[in-house]
Amino acid sequence: MNTQTPIKLKTLLPLLQAEPLTDTDDANLTGCYISDLLSDVLAYARPGVLWVTIQTHRNVVSVAAMKDVPAVLITCGRKPDPQIVMEAQEEGLVLLSTKLTTYEAAGKLWEAGIR
Amino acid sequence: MNPTSSLLAGSGTTEKRRISVAQVLVYELRVRDAMTKEPVTAGPTDTMRTIQHLMKTHRFSGVPITQNGCLLGIVTIEDIINALDKGHINEPTERWMARDPVTLRDHYSLVRAVAEFDRYGFGRFPVVDGSDKLVGIITRGDITDCLVHHLERRAEEAVAHEAVLMAERAADEKARRVVVRTQIKSGDFDSAGKVSQRMRQVLRERGIDPDVRRRAAIIAYEAETNIIIHTIGGQITATILPDKVVIDAIDEGPGIENVDLALREGWSTAGPLARELGFGAGMGLPNIKRCSDVFEIKSEMGRGTHLHAEVMLEKARMVA
Ligand SMILES: Nc1ncnc2c1ncn2[C@@H]1O[C@H](COP(=O)(O)OP(=O)(O)OP(=O)(O)O)[C@@H](O)[C@H]1O
Ligand SMILES: [Mg+2]
Numbered sequence: 443m444n445t446q447t448p449i450k451l452k453t454l455l456p457l458l459q460a461e462p463l464t465d466t467d468d469a470n471l472t473g474c475y476i477s478d479l480l481s482d483v484l485a486y487a488r489p490g491v492l493w494v495t496i497q498t499h500r501n502v503v504s505v506a507a508m509k510d511v512p513a514v515l516i517t518c519g520r521k522p523d524p525q526i527v528m529e530a531q532e533e534g535l536v537l538l539s540t541k542l543t544t545y546e547a548a549g550k551l552w553e554a555g556i557r
Numbered sequence: 558m559n560p561t562s563s564l565l566a567g568s569g570t571t572e573k574r575r576i577s578v579a580q581v582l583v584y585e586l587r588v589r590d591a592m593t594k595e596p597v598t599a600g601p602t603d604t605m606r607t608i609q610h611l612m613k614t615h616r617f618s619g620v621p622i623t624q625n626g627c628l629l630g631i632v633t634i635e636d637i638i639n640a641l642d643k644g645h646i647n648e649p650t651e652r653w654m655a656r657d658p659v660t661l662r663d664h665y666s667l668v669r670a671v672a673e674f675d676r677y678g679f680g681r682f683p684v685v686d687g688s689d690k691l692v693g694i695i696t697r698g699d700i701t702d703c704l705v706h707h708l709e710r711r712a713e714e715a716v717a718h719e720a721v722l723m724a725e726r727a728a729d730e731k732a733r734r735v736v737v738r739t740q741i742k743s744g745d746f747d748s749a750g751k752v753s754q755r756m757r758q759v760l761r762e763r764g765i766d767p768d769v770r771r772r773a774a775i776i777a778y779e780a781e782t783n784i785i786i787h788t789i790g791g792q793i794t795a796t797i798l799p800d801k802v803v804i805d806a807i808d809e810g811p812g813i814e815n816v817d818l819a820l821r822e823g824w825s826t827a828g829p830l831a832r833e834l835g836f837g838a839g840m841g842l843p844n845i846k847r848c849s850d851v852f853e854i855k856s857e858m859g860r861g862t863h864l865h866a867e868v869m870l871e872k873a874r875m876v877a
């Protein structure tokens with residue numbers, strides 16, 4: 443779940459075919475966690491991971507902030523409301539959107555060496 | 558020798574404490590603080606009869622005999638009794654006074670004065686200053702009075718000081734106590750996380766360990782979402798104290814039918830809308846329990862549920 447050396451999020455954008463919705467700046471990742479269930483993320487995601495989900499509700503921002511998750515990749519081409527993107531920006535949370543399914547995104551992340 | 562014990566001996570703990578303060582005082586206070594200043598004196602040519610009258614009117618037991626302010630001797634009540642007995646009451650004092658009496662210096666500490674009283678067994682000492690001028694007279698009674706007076710003053714000061722300290726402490730505690738309270742409406746998913754967020758902010762300002770902050774935030778968030786999803790409404794209160802965070806989530810019903818079942822991981826009655834938004838893993842209550850140092854849940858069907866959780870801050874600070 444956690445890689446040894448942090449990876450720069452920016453370097454993964456082309457691979458994930460990800461569109462940044464907020465400033466991506468220099469976010470670093472120490473791993474990845476995949477879940478669409480908020481309580482599950484609250485229980486098991488470690489600080490510093492990229493969270494991959496299809497959820498787009500405001501609660502995603504709350505949960506990510508609570509767990510010190512620096513970035514959320516939203517799959518299947520979904521995009522949250524602009525209001526929520528703004529809230530994420532204020533929280534310093536990076537939001538990305540990709541056309542890939544969660545499964546495809548997971549495969550790419552694995553190939554990129556993220557454990 | 559314990560000089561104060563002979564003055565203020567007493568039994569019981571308060572007396573014992575007093576003596577320790579008195580012990581400090583006998584070193585601090587000087588003979589000049591306790592003595593009677595400008596004592597009544599007589600001259601060497603005054604008669605013993607004059608002294609007898611002085612003693613009667615002023616209730617003295619000893620009168621210093623001086624000339625130009627310098628001490629020549631002292632006439633005590635015993636000398637007067639002898640004079641009456643032996644028939645020389647009308648003779649001048651210079652014939653019958655005790656010459657060159659033992660004196661105390663006005664700058665001596667009271668502890669030294671008490672030692673001198675013990676050593677000589679006298680009832681009184683004339684007190685002289687640095688140039689041997691008579692400046693006062695002192696008895697054991699004067700020392701006791703002086704100590705009692707100063708003890709009372711110290712006691713009053715201590716009580717006043719204590720009161721100020723307690724008021725400051727109370728104000729301090731109050732300032733360190735923050736209460737965050739929000740009413741929560743059924744189905745209001747957009748408002749989830751309000752208490753949690755505010756609480757996290759206060760804890761961050763207080764420099765609380767991130768892990769502890771996170772645990773408190775998760776408890777509040779899960780409790781808030783449960784009220785939104787599963788109840789007709791309620792209120793959540795987070796009280797941030799110097800040593801812990803106390804979270805109380807109270808709703809108006811419907812209550813939990815089987816609390817043991819609800820606490821089981823994976824058990825959920827969340828409806829389709831809640832599930833669509835990412836709720837309904839059946840992990841909220843287990844999360845709360847895992848994050849709490851104190852966890853209680855009371856529920857009554859038709860009345861509602863009261864969830865109480867506490868997270869200790871001190872313990873975490875030690876770890877951090
Ligand atoms: N305040 C409450 N009032 C009534 N029922 C409740 C309350 N809190 C929890 N429950 C019941 O307990 C079950 C388990 O709650 P829990 O928080 O563990 O999971 P959940 O809310 O269903 O899902 P999750 O929290 O994982 O999103 C709920 O589905 C619900 O039936
Ligand atoms: Mg829940």
